[in-house]
Amino acid sequence: MASSSTSPRMIELAAKISSSVAELQSLLSAQGLPSPSFDEDSPESLPASAAKLQDVVLDATAELHELLLEPMSAVFRFSAISNLVSIDAICRFGIADMIPAGGQISFAEIAEKTPLDEALVRRLLRHSMAMRILREPEPGMVAHTKISKFLTLPYINAWVRVGAADGWPASARMVDAMEKWPSSESPNETGFCLANNTTKSIYEILAEDPERAMRFGASMKSFDHFPGWAIAQVPKLYDWASLGDARVVDVGGSQGHVAIEVAKSFEGLTFLVQDMEMFVKDAQAPEELAGRVEFMAHEIFAPQPVAADVYFFRLIFHNWGDKKALEILRAQIPALKPGAIILIQDGIMPEPGHMPLWRERDMRAVDMNMGCFFNSRERHMDEWKSLLAKADERFVLKRVIEPERSLLAFLEVVWDAPSAKS
Structure with missing residues (x-):
């Protein structure tokens, strides 16, 4: 889109980048934190207080970069699946693990430890170095950047x-x-x-x-490294205390990692984790949560046999298209009492401009992945409302909680809310 300002867009962007970077550096210096670098021991993320500046700088630098690209270069860059070749090789052959922390290793030594010859090692790794994954501190030697060090996880x-x-x-x-x-x-x-x-x-x-x-x-x-996806954040992103002394059924909760994390912080809550037999048969809660986190084999499309106060669905519905999602919702109805809560933690697709573009790109990439693997999608807000209405008019969307910077939201749905008030 052309700028309405008389100043060229690239000048506006350059000024925004310059002032925002200066402000970001002042913030980091005031907190005694290092400036971002590619050093292997550089912090993975910036402090939360720098979030808004980070958004501004990342979006502005990306726009400036893409503004200056020729169309063919832009298409080539965004469609370059070949980038995955060298990254896959680094992971498949354990190359990142061969590099000593704070040290270096030669192309020749890597070749000796893999099925690859030295020329191919050099070719692959220099391709990754052009993406700032790995570095060549001196000719023929390979060392970590913070990105390649991340690949050792x-x-x-x-x-x-x-x-x-x-x-x-x-x-x-x-x-x-x-x-x-x-x-x-x-x-x-x-x-x-x-x-x-x-x-x-x-x-x-x-x-x-x-x-x-x-x-x-x-x-x-x-996905713990995506904003709002980490299990450790779940207790902080919703007002669990508002539920009081409630029984929560964690539907599709696997081995109970989320239920255990929330139960540790909220003593009034008890959890029943439901999932397929293969997931729950060996699952156990920590000794201190015995009796508060329990497990039950249950197929997600089967009628819900357990009466509870809350039914929690974390990252369940985005795995399924509407037909199957409706089956899941309707399967809960036999057990629901007036006022029961269906609590959904899932993505809500943003409207353009609703969030910083660099984060929106991540979310839309996840949406594409859901399509190619599961034939499902991340839903827009109107699609969530439509899904609930189609499932049963007694599913009433009470509120939507979108924590700042989180790619996941909470949809708090009440069963037959009018009856619950009478």
Whole structure:
């Protein structure tokens, strides 16, 4: 969009960047914190007090960068899936783990520890270095940046491997799936299915392949690094104390990691974690939470057999299209009493300009991933309202809580609110 100002847009952006960076540096200096760098021991994130400045600088620098790119360069950059090749190689061959902390290793030494020859190692790693992943402190030597050091985390390694082995091929076939099955919401009519030449859903494929399932499961912890996704943040992002002494059913809660985290902070709450038998059969709560966090095998589409005050769904509905999401909601109805709360923690797709663009891009990328793997999506607010209304008019959306900087929101839904007041 052309600027209405008489000043050229790139001048405006440069001024904004300059003033905001100066303000950011003053804030960090006042708190005795280091300036951001690519050093391997540099802090992963900026302090919360710097969030708004970070948003301004990241959006402005991205806009300035993209403003100066020629169209072909912009398209090439945004469509360059080849970037994943060197990152996958670093993770697949454990190259990041070969580099000593604070030290360095040669291309030749890496080649000796992998199936790759030295020329190929150099080719792959210099490609990654152009993205500031790894660095070459002296000719022929490899050292960490803070980005490559991040790849030494096992679950980040698993996330990259899932992206390369599963996400990349599935994404490449997503538009093919759209053409073959227009408007489909079926989990066995996806880019993932075409890439794997199967009529089975990803759920069925993972159930048959323990190694693949373990890698996929391990990669999920990587989302703790997205704002609002970390399990440790769940007790802080919603007013759990307002529930009082309540019984909470954590529907699809796996091995109870979230229930345990919330129960530690709110003594009035007791949790029943429901999930498939394979997830809950060996699950245990810590000794200090015995009797307050319990487990039950239950299929998410089966009628809810347990009466409770709250039914909590964390990152459940974004795995399913509307047809299956409606089944999940309606399955709760047999157990609901007037005033019962359906508490949903999930994404709400932003309208343009609602959040900083760099964060919006992350959220829209997650949305694309949900499509290629599950044939599902992140929903806009009007889509959430429509889903609840279609499920049953007695599902009343009481309020929506969107914590600042979180990519996840809380939808607080009350069952038959008028009856609860009478």
